[in-house]
Amino acid sequence: MFDRDFEWSELTRFAALPGRTAILGVISGRRRQGKTFLLDALARASGGFMYTATETTEADALRQFGEALARYRGQPTPFRFAYWDEAVTELMRVAEAGKPTVAVIDEFPFLAKASPALPSVIQRALDPTAQHGNTPVRLLLCGSALSFMGGLLSGSAPLRGRAGLELVVPTLDFRLAGEFWQISDPRTALLVNAIVGGTPAYRREYTQGDTPSGPDDFDAWVTRAVLNPARPLFREARYLLAEEPELHDTALYHSVLAAIAAGNTARGGIADYLGRRSTDLAHPLTVLQDVGMITHEGDAFRRNRSAYRIAEPLVTFYHAVMRPSWGDLERPGRAAAVWRRSASTFRSKVVGPHFEQVCREWARWHAAPDTHGGLVTSVASGVVNDPSARTSHEVDVAVHGERDDGRKALLAIGEAKWSDVMGLGHLERLRRIRGLLIAAGTATEATRLQCYSGAGFTGDLRELAERDGTVQLVDLPRLYHGD
Incomplete structure (x- = not known):
């Protein structure tokens, strides 16, 4: 187990919660994050029951569940459940010794798809008036369908307010x-x-x-x-979409992702790329956001502006590098040639945007308060208008927060360049942007200027940064090991 201390401590705490009644927990997260590994380890360590559902019919699911529960209970013959009411009632009796016992249902969305009433059945079993027949089961429902799992406990959903644990297993930063x-x-x-x-x-x-x-x-x-067609990673990006139950028209969703991967982050740009009206994309963008494929981030300076970004790097890589050359890549021996001619695309469409995102993550979560001159509350990218020059400037990293006196402020602005050795010219551009923000009442002279580079900095810029504490230089070693 690697860096899942928080998740493991919450799961073990939940598994040992005192009390004589059943308690519900919900575990979610994107696919391939280790949820099943964690829950299997929990069930093994505590002597609990674990059932992993498959995509099948209700009758077959009840048969499989009955067989699994009978094996766990040591029954010589499988349970024959006709309805989920019977199955859930029997599940609530697995803690026969009277001590808290874990019961895990993994891939729960598969069961709910075949049996839409199942959440209501579980809700009824957990109702205080029905708890007299239950044992202290610690029931954990797990799934990767983020839109479904997110709605399981929200609004007027049957299980709303019933969970004693709601845990999201994140990707590693x-x-x-x-x-x-x-x-x-x-x-x-x-x-x-x-x-x-x-x-x-x-x-x-x-x-x-x-x-x-x-x-x-x-x-x-x-x-x-x-890029090797014999390796599992080769087709993974395509499978990620195919595995999402909410994505019915996969061709449309792939096209939207391709548009974003090409650098079109605004809805209008995506629509132009696809030759559609902007209003036609409201639904697919919302669905992609609900399933965790994309994020929707507000502009740091303009409330009416936002950007869509792909949340899974492998999907960006697939659409920028693999999809345009898919026919060549499927033939063995062509990968090296495709990779050579994709080098510039990889740098500009994949690494460049990803480096900017990593810089924002570092500024938000890893940088020391002294780096920004205050406590960080949000980090985003943004666009600053320059009326006199009739242009606009993109700011890759805009750090908002609170200064030591408690006042809210724009703590820092930064530029991120993956391939460029950054020098005084880059710093002057940031000073120009800060001046525009000062004129607009958004920044002050105390707003720090930050240069993020994957290629390093000139000697002149390094010397200036050593003298001027408002100038911060962040290279790759600092991103990974410093603050």
Whole structure:
């Protein structure tokens, strides 16, 4: 188990909760994050029951569940349940010794799809008036369908207010992912992260532990582990969409993701890319957001502006690099050639945007308060208008927060460049933007200027930063190991 201390402590706490009645917990998270691994370990460690559902009919699901429950209970013959009311009633009796006992139903959305009334059946079993027949079962429902699991406890849903645990298992952030992949070189770690993100399963099950041995091995690793049609990671991005029950028209959703991967982050740009009206995209964008495929982020400076971004790096990589050359990649021996001609696309459409996102994550979660000059409350990108020059400036990192005196302020603005050695020209651009923000009443002279670079900084800029505390330089070693 790697860096799941918080999740494990919450699960073990829930499993041992005192009381004579049954209690519900809900576990969710994107696919391949290790939810099943955690719950299986919990069931084994506590002697609990675990059932993993499959996509099947209600009758077959009841048969499978009856067989699994009978094996756990030590019954010589399987239970024959005709309805889920009977099955849930029997499940609530598994804690026969009177001590809290874990009961896990993994892939719960599969059961609910075949039996839509199942959440109501569980709600009825958990109702205080029905608890007299229950034993102290600690029931855990788990699923990867984020829209379904998110709605399980919301609004007027039957299980609303019934859960004693609502746990989301997240992906590993870029620092933890580098540690998990055992990559010590920061540049290599970020390049790998730009492709596979922080999904733990891609490290073991999908690459069989194959990691780049160093910077010189990265290109070879991509061709043998990612672009290789014989490896599981090759088709994973396509399967991610196919596995989401809410995505019916996969061609449309793939097209929307391709538009975002191409750099179109506003709804209007996505619509132009697809040749559709902006209003036609409201539903697919909402659905993609509900299932966790994309995020919708507000502009740091303009309330009426926002950006859509793909949440899973592998999906971005697939649409930017793999999908345009899919026919070539399916034929063995073509991967190296495709990778060579995709180098510029990879840098501009994959690594560049990913590096900017990593810089925002670092500024929000890893940087020390002294770095920004205050307590951070939000970090986003934004656009600043420059009326005199009749143009606008993009700010990759805008840090809002509170200064030591408690006043809210724009603490810092930053620019992120993956391939450029940053110098005084980049700093002057940030000063120009700060001046515009000061004129608009958004920033002050105390707003810090930050340069993020994957290629380093000129000597002049380094010397200036040493003299001026309002100028911060953040390189790859600092991103991964400093604050």
